[in-house]
Amino acid sequence: MLEPISHPLSNLGPQSPAQWQAAPLLFEHRLHLDPRFSREAIARTIERYPRRHYSIVHMGEQGANGKRVWREGDFGGLDGERVLEAIEHGRLWLNLRNGQDLEPHLLEVLTGLFGEAGTLAPPLSSYDHRMGLLVSSPGAQVYYHADLPGQGLLQLHGRKRIYVYPPRLPFLSAEGLENIALSQLEVGLHYDPAFDAQAAVFDLEPGQGLFWPLNSPHRIENHDCLNISMTLEYWTEEIRRNHMINLANAILRRHLGYTPRTRKLSGLSFYAKAALQAAWRRSGRLDALRRTARPVDFRLDAEVPGRIVDLAEPVR
């Protein structure tokens, strides 16, 4: 049973972080009623968004080899409402990244939410908070994956089903997590439909949000409607240390032929690994292993909402 809303933005409270570290925590928020997050206001936000801070991705039709081709595109000069219409009628998702740095009201809400959850002070003292707005087509899916920072998701418009799996074997292996740390590609975890029997499943409605335990794998299926969600990200000292261990263990396993035996977050082995991953970061060797951005090779069609047009010259 949800507690009544006592804060301006949500019913998160100082007890919430301990709860979401143990199991997915469904909470309530009021942002779907806030005029700053109406469909019209989000259309205006889209229009203001700097090119380098958004990605619009077309989830291609299933190809002959069963693979979908994801392509990255551009608004093509459409206004915000027509971008929303395109997503509503197409097979697209739009990620407005780094909202905290670009829109004062997003920073205010982000700080407000983490403040209500009491994470801005010890013992958690979370930092490097980030917010994105995610707009996606009816029926769109986010495949099974895990994220390295702490994560939350708030639903603003539309409905989506989210499956959250425990952050342990067989759902998540140490090696799977290491691969994500090394490549910075979140997908690639092994998924078995039989896992679903042990997933926590939520049909998120506007006014609801979810935080889940660190690294919990999850996947999302939009219902048959336009979806607008807010993504939250945060770090803590413990998450940072976990990330350093994932990275160091990945280097040991994949590049130095040594099978790591511990994930200790303190002591001699931790400091040795902290130094190892720092040296790799400094050397630039990690960057070479990491993804290169997809070229922007389509624009939205001004005539038919949801259709895309190939660019003559892809932009890298």
Ligand SMILES: [Fe+2]
């Ligand atoms: Fe995620």
